[in-house]
Amino acid sequence: MTLVAPEHRPTLREELAPLPASARWAVFGVLGLLVVGALVVALGGSSTADGVRIVRERPIAFNLRVAPGMKQLEPAAGEWVHLERKNQDSMVVGPLQLPAYKGDVGGILPIVATHELDALKQRFPELELVEEGKARINTVAGYTLAFRVSRKPRLYGRLTLLPQPVPGARDGVRLLLLSTPAGGAGKASDVGTSGLLKTPYRSFRFGTEAP
Known part of the structure; x- marks a missing residue:
């Protein structure tokens, strides 16, 4: 019984039939990777040589890259994106x-930033502000706070405020x-500015277009 209409022949299987089995499996492997890549794009991210690009369109459009090794977690209330490497x-x-x-x-x-710092101190009672000042990420001007969260264990932090440009x-x-x-972070x-956080932080951009 013919299952494929003549106008749709030759099928992929028929095209690959003359090839050795190893070559056929290699082609199927490449096709599988293309399908996975399409699914990643459909779910709101795209694979790049530098990891996965996250794109959000609402309520504010922005995009960033996630370095391989970082995991994207389900955002909690008040969060739009949450990335983490445990511990x-x-x-x-x-x-x-x-x-206004x-x-x-x-x-x-x-x-x-002063009010934000007060809120952070409520969350991290041992927090010590180390430096603050103007910041610029990909031409967008903002303000940043760098701080020590705790001494034992050693934990450091940065809060950057970026208004839409x-x-x-x-x-x-x-x-x-x-x-x-x-x-x-030493x-x-x-x-x-170092480690895997540098990739999502420095790649952040408003809008959906990558550089």
């Missing part, structure tokens, strides 16, 4: 809401990074 490092992307302000957004960010923006993202010496300033 080593983590990065959480969440919403930033700014109060006049003039340049750079004037309000240090005030907001449009005049008068009152929303954006909070990037909270935590890292241990095992994750590549001091607070290393968080986001």
Whole structure:
């Protein structure tokens, strides 16, 4: 019985029939990888040589890359993206809401950062601020706090506030990074600048287009 109409022949099986068995299996393997890649894209990420690219369109569009070795966890309430390597490092992307302000957004960010620091100290009672100041990630201006979370065990962190790069923006993202010496942070300033956290932190961009 003919199951395939003549206009749809030759089938893939018929095309591969003259090839040795090893070659046929190699072709099927490549096709399988293509299917997996398509599924990754459909689920909101895409594989690259540098890991998986995460793309979010709502409520604020942004994208970033995840280095191989980091795991994407289910975001908790108030989180949009949660990346982690157990007992080593983590990065959480969440919403930033700014109060009404006049003039340049750079004037309000240090005030907001002070309130953010107070909240962090409630969460981490041993927290010590190490440095703070203006930040820039892929041309977007923001404000960053680098801090020591605890001395024993050694844990460091960074909080970066990034408003959307449009005049008068009152929303954006909070990037909270935590890292241990095992994750590549020997001091607070290393968080986001070394180890695997550097990839998602430095690749963050507003919008859905990759560089």
